[in-house]
Amino acid sequence: MQGPLASLKVLDFSTLLPGPFASLLLADMGAQVLRIESPARPDLLRELPPHDRDVSASHAWLNRNKRSLALDLKQAEAVAVIHRLVREHDIVLEQFRPGVMDRLGLGYEALKAINPGLIYVSISGYGQTGPYRDRAGHDINYLALSGLASYTGRREGGPLPLAMQVADVAGGSLHGVIGLLAAVIARQQTGLGQYVDVSMTDCAFSLNAMAGAGFLACGVTPAPEAQMLNGGSFYDYYRSREGRWFSVGSLEPGFMGQLCEALKRPELAASGLSSKPEEQQALKQALQVEFEQRDFAELCSLFAALDACVEPVLSLGEAVGHPQLQARQVVAQVPRGDGSTQAQMACPLKFSGGLPAPRHIGARLGEHGDEVLRELGYSLEQIDQLRTAGVIG
Structure with missing residues (x-):
């Protein structure tokens, strides 16, 4: 089984949770995902406890089925590698602050000139425009500014720090995948790619759903324990x-x-x-x-x-x-690479045509570097030179 997205090739520059969860869904559905990572500043998720056999369980899950190429994007030779990769990839997924990819020579306009069919997805806290575009933030901040936190929790105790990352996952990851796949469908009609700007705060705002509709249309301001579904009723x-x-x-x-x-x-x-x-x-x-x-x-x-x-x-x-969850097979056994497996949360989507079996847990930093560069036509001597120069890790 190849999966419904087997025709897509994704360059994933993202780290931590939002972008990697989006590319995990793509990879589980068959897309070929290549992570581009810094050799000097590894994804902090690699260090997040708990660890299983010295590998972060979160990283092993979130980055399964993906290959890893470690590149120092500040070097011209690394940018040249990306330019060669872009010629044969459909999608770029990035999660830097606005302007970073442009300064590296890897912004949408630069890469679009190489591949007009490229779909370029940027996931950020506040989006590419507006006064907060360059501001730092985390999930709790996006929920606060979107209005969601104002009526979540108890009247006396105030907002609750939720145990799961709503804005990161429902905002950045899921909306990012929706936008990306919509752009893929549009490309089928026009042959052209496009830029998709995903703001986790915007997406969190849309999750206000019925409370947001009531406020905007009728002026009803939601408050903790005051609505039917937030503790204001027997629900x-x-x-x-x-x-x-x-x-x-x-x-x-x-x-x-x-x-x-x-x-x-x-x-x-x-x-x-x-x-x-x-x-x-x-x-x-x-x-x-x-x-x-x-x-x-x-x-x-x-x-x-x-x-x-x-x-x-x-x-x-x-x-x-x-x-019920066992019947739905929500846990998958994913190969570690040494003949053993690790239990992980499985892809939650079910297709009548099936999905490919999980191939491997999250890869070691730069694990597939030589393999990827050989596919691009680099000789072993050239690869060694790039490694000696610190271009690849």
Whole structure:
């Protein structure tokens, strides 16, 4: 199996999470991804704990199925290598601050002149325009400026530092892949590539979804624990007797009826439809009392056979062992290169035509340098000269 993107060849200049997660999805779907890395300033993700056999587990997952070429892009000979690569690649993915690639002679206009069909995707915190284009930032900053953090969390406790990187993944990675593939489709019609500017803050702003629509059209300002889906209604988490948690999303009357029947409190069902905040809070308190009277195992058994939109909050270990996730094969065994394998999160997309089996975990820095340069026509002597000059690592 080659995968649906087997025809695409990607030069990936990105580091850390947003760009590499985007190129991981592409590689899992069959694209040929070549990472261009600095020999002197390795991707910090390579050092991120925990480590498995001296390799960062995060790096091993995020960069599987990709080759690595270490180039000092500040040297003219390295830029010449990129120019040769661009002739036969479809896509450039980069994550530097605006202007960096231009200063290296590797900006869109320079590379477009070599390959007019090139699709060039830039992922950055704030985008290529605007007063914040050169400003540093991290996921928590993008969520703060996009408005998302203002109504996430508890009224008394304030915003919560989320455990996953929403702006990085849902913003930079997923929107980046969407934009990239849209440009591929457009190229099929015109033969021309184009530049795709992805701002993680812009993308995070779009994730305001229903709250954003309500504010822009009707002036309704969302606040913590004030909307139906952020703790302002019974749609929330509830503790069991020993302190484990359950999610309750029984919004529709049929689901609410099953929930209340299971808890032997059928009279509570009518309150689920109320739009009055005081009635919603009273319902939440009543549900919490019922949950706290029961053990986690009892509640799991109680709701397992019901279609009530009530599910336990599982640890990662419990999630991996859950029959639904096991049936979906969300864990893949990826070759390390020594005959053994490493358990990793699998590609979440399922295709009737299948996907190629994982080929290898994240490569060592510059692992495929000689191989790539030989494919470009460099002789062994030329490769040695480039290595001696510090052009390649």
